[in-house]
Amino acid sequence: MIKQKLKLIKEGKLTAEHNIRDYIEKIRKENPEMNIVLHINENAIEQAVELDKKIKQGEAGKLAGLGFLVKSVINVEGLICNCSSRVLENYKATYNATVIEKLLEEDAIVLGMVNCDEFACGATGEHSAFGVCKNPRSPKRVPGGSSSGSAAGVTAGFCDFSLGSDTGGSIRNPASHCGIVGFKPSYGKVSRYGLIDLAMSFDQIGPLAENIEDCRIVFDVIKGRDSRDTVTMDFKEKKNKKKISIGVPKINADEKIWKKIRGEIGRVCKENSWTWKDIEIKHIDLGIQTYYPIVYTEFFSGTRKFDGRKYGFKIEDACGEEVLRRILGGKEITKAEYAGRYYRKALAVRKILKQEFEKAFKKFDVLVMPTVPKLPHQIGEKISVEENYMYDACTVLANICEIPAISVPAGEIDGIPVGIQILAEKGEDDFLLDVAGEFEK
Ligand code: GLN
Numbered sequence: 102m103i104k105q106k107l108k109l110i111k112e113g114k115l116t117a118e119h120n121i122r123d124y125i126e127k128i129r130k131e132n133p134e135m136n137i138v139l140h141i142n143e144n145a146i147e148q149a150v151e152l153d154k155k156i157k158q159g160e161a162g163k164l165a166g167l168g169f170l171v172k173s174v175i176n177v178e179g180l181i182c183n184c185s186s187r188v189l190e191n192y193k194a195t196y197n198a199t200v201i202e203k204l205l206e207e208d209a210i211v212l213g214m215v216n217c218d219e220f221a222c223g224a225t226g227e228h229s230a231f232g233v234c235k236n237p238r239s240p241k242r243v244p245g246g247s248s249s250g251s252a253a254g255v256t257a258g259f260c261d262f263s264l265g266s267d268t269g270g271s272i273r274n275p276a277s278h279c280g281i282v283g284f285k286p287s288y289g290k291v292s293r294y295g296l297i298d299l300a301m302s303f304d305q306i307g308p309l310a311e312n313i314e315d316c317r318i319v320f321d322v323i324k325g326r327d328s329r330d331t332v333t334m335d336f337k338e339k340k341n342k343k344k345i346s347i348g349v350p351k352i353n354a355d356e357k358i359w360k361k362i363r364g365e366i367g368r369v370c371k372e373n374s375w376t377w378k379d380i381e382i383k384h385i386d387l388g389i390q391t392y393y394p395i396v397y398t399e400f401f402s403g404t405r406k407f408d409g410r411k412y413g414f415k416i417e418d419a420c421g422e423e424v425l426r427r428i429l430g431g432k433e434i435t436k437a438e439y440a441g442r443y444y445r446k447a448l449a450v451r452k453i454l455k456q457e458f459e460k461a462f463k464k465f466d467v468l469v470m471p472t473v474p475k476l477p478h479q480i481g482e483k484i485s486v487e488e489n490y491m492y493d494a495c496t497v498l499a500n501i502c503e504i505p506a507i508s509v510p511a512g513e514i515d516g517i518p519v520g521i522q523i524l525a526e527k528g529e530d531d532f533l534l535d536v537a538g539e540f541e542k
Contacts, residue, residue: 103167103261103315110156110166117156117166117210120261121149124168124212128259135257136234137250139173140181141213148210155208162207164322169204170254170263173214174221175306176295177201180211184297185229186219188420189413198295199330200264200306200323207322212260215250219421221266221299222400223247224274224492225477228423233480238280239517242477245275245492251309252279262310262319268299269392270473270496272307273508277472277520280510282541283309284316284534287527288503289334291320292327300399303392303500313509313541317534324530336528340466345536347377348465352385352495354474357514362471365511365521369539380465383457385498387450389490392497394434394447401431426486451501458502462526467536471495472508472520495522505530509540 109115125145132138142148145168155161171177174184176194178201183189197205205211218228226249227233236244237256244253248265252275255263265272267285276283284307291306298304308319326333347366354362370377404424409415417428434443461468474494478484499506504527508520521540525533 102311103318106167106261107164113157115166117149117152118146120166121145121168121210121212124260128213131257132259134235135237135253136232137215137253137257137259138170138213139183139185139216139231139250142180142211145210145212152208152210164204164318165208167209167261168212169209170212170215170251170260171201172217172248172251172263172265174217174266174297175201175264176297177211177214180214182214182297184220185217185231186420186424187230187414188407188416192413196295198306199292199327201295203323204319215254215263217249217251218247219424220297220400220404221247221268221271222423222427224270224489225249226275227480228421230421236279236477239278239477241479242278242517243480245278245473245477247271248275248283248309252276252281252283255279255281255309255311262308262315264306265309266296266299266304266306267500268303268396269493269500272309273472273496273506273520273522274492276309276508278477278518280518281309281311282313282316282507282509283307284320284507285499285505286320286324286530287336287505288500289332290324290336290505290530292325292330292333294327294329298399298403300396301403302395302399305500313507313534313538316507320530320534340529340532342466342532345373345375345466346464347375348380348461348468349377350380350382350385350461350468350470352470352474354471354495355476358471358474358476358519361511361514361519362469362521365540366469373539377469378465380461382461384450384454385457387454388494388497388501391447391450391454391501392493393490394443395451397427397431398435398444400427401435404428454498455502458498458504466525467533468524470522472522476514476517476519499524503527505533507533507537509537511540
């Protein structure tokens with residue numbers, strides 16, 4: 102879609118103004134019902150008018166005229182970036198995140214900032230201080246999270262693509278529930294500079310879009326080494342292989358979902374003469390127990406800057422329940438007398454899981470499993486904290502292991518979209534996108 106649209110814009114058959122105006126009008130009209138966009142970029146149309154001059158002179162960038170939405174945890178200069186929290190309710194960003202800088206350099210236009218779970222803490226979109234947004238594909242169900250608005254915004258046709266952040270699944274989970282593609286790159290591929298962090302050793306920014314090709318176009322622009330984020334690096338050349346072997350790890354998920362996933366694996370293997378095999382990855386069921394102590398600890402540490410002096414309100418005074426749970430939990434488990442019992446143990450298990458996945462990638466090119474182990478619940482339905490955390494069981498693994506992972510639509514169950522998740526070795530992001538392409542057809 103993006104490719105065709107860029108062609109139209111380049112040939113003068115569609116102006117940037119027209120594209121952007123259409124989106125802004127649609128958002129103004131439909132958003133009150135959907136609650137996807139928190140803040141519209143009031144200058145977007147004006148920026149598009151200026152851009153059209155540049156396009157006419159043939160001087161515009163690679164993404165000239167496209168409109169995108171940004172999760173409200175990524176700084177866009179001049180726009181309110183409140184992390185869907187009362188804590189930062191009126192906080193206006195004073196600078197651009199590296200990913201934003203790169204997209205603006207290529208002349209894409211920010212349409213607005215979108216809803217998410219507060220400080221990206223959540224898997225359903227229900228933890229926003231400004232209310233959950235609607236899932237356009239299944240209006241009674243949660244859209245997934247935490248990048249709820251980024252996914253719902255694409256599905257609702259509010260943008261050409263969007264940006265989300267993924268600490269333990271927040272790009273892939275809502276992409277799965279909203280029936281679109283969500284891509285979490287390898288840790289270190291995309292700069293986190295300008296991202297308000299949830300857990301710095303897991304966080305990655307990535308694209309959400311209607312299809313894989315669109316995600317790749319955006320990824321190619323935002324990736325790369327950045328001196329302002331020291332974990333970013335240049336990775337080796339892409340793996341190039343035609344005959345793919347797929348490992349299918351044993352992991353707990355709904356019967357119906359597994360059936361769907363297996364059907365897709367069978368189809369793709371048959372069409373391409375690829376092979377697949379059931380495998381057991383040791384300790385794969387410890388993802389949640391490993392992920393949360395690390396998140397609690399890093400989040401607690403990261404939020405100490407929100408003490409009410411420099412930005413907004415003191416976080417403990419103004420945040421919601423889920424954020425408070427993590428702050429108090431993080432404070433508790435990092436106490437000196439517990440040294441080593443939780444955080445260090447989680448780090449030790451993280452290391453073991455990384456090794457187990459490395460072993461698996463010695464035998465298989467990619468791993469395939471469900472994105473989310475259960476269907477999204479109904480908005481308003483009460484579920485326990487434990488159940489809530491179980492939504493993340495299949496996605497946290499990629500963050501724990503720092504590897505790239507993508508969710509691609511795999512059809513519907515009872516009218517609700519379901520995603521299939523494909524994972525590759527660290528640094529093999531392009532290879533992963535190639536392989537995932539076969540699942541999209
Ligand atoms: N649901 C997970 C959590 O609450 C993941 C969130 C995310 O990826 N930002 O931590």
